[in-house]
Amino acid sequence: MLSAAFIVTTWFVLVEGARRGFDLGGDLVPRGTTVDPGTFLAPAEALVPFGVFVAAAVWWRRRPAVHKRLMMLAMLTTAGAPVAHLIGHWAALRPLALLIGPGSHIMLLSLLSIHDRLSQGRIHPVSLWGGVVSFGWTFLFFIVIAPTSAWHAFAAWIVRSR
Numbered sequence: 001m002l003s004a005a006f007i008v009t010t011w012f013v014l015v016e017g018a019r020r021g022f023d024l025g026g027d028l029v030p031r032g033t034t035v036d037p038g039t040f041l042a043p044a045e046a047l048v049p050f051g052v053f054v055a056a057a058v059w060w061r062r063r064p065a066v067h068k069r070l071m072m073l074a075m076l077t078t079a080g081a082p083v084a085h086l087i088g089h090w091a092a093l094r095p096l097a098l099l100i101g102p103g104s105h106i107m108l109l110s111l112l113s114i115h116d117r118l119s120q121g122r123i124h125p126v127s128l129w130g131g132v133v134s135f136g137w138t139f140l141f142f143i144v145i146a147p148t149s150a151w152h153a154f155a156a157w158i159v160r161s162r
Helices: 003-018 037-058 063-075 080-089 089-121 125-145 149-160
Strands: none
Touching: 003 037, 003 149, 037 063, 037 080, 037 125, 037 149, 063 089, 063 125, 063 149, 080 089
């Protein structure tokens, strides 16, 4: 139930930020500047793997090894927002944003596989394939979906509708 509330609240916060045109912290889009709704709503892509991993974890709740890894993957898919705010907050990191963003995503998703290898001597399939699927979805969204005019039109429609 808490995960569903997280998804709904995050969606509404992103939509309201897109309507305002800037984020309240000023780390990503400073006050006085604006970003188109498609760019502002792009972080909502993390809600898809988060929801899928949580739903799968609930489904596999009787298998602790699988359940724990799926819940950890769900948490790690949402870690992009703090990294983005960190990059936006420190001006020295902004030129490296295209390296830090994907690099931190890969590093965080690799933590499960590294832990498995060190603690159990093998990588659990959920750790491996969950990380691959999560990174693949993010890559697909930001490279294939987010740049399209259809995504930007959808985002503009969401922001205009009340």
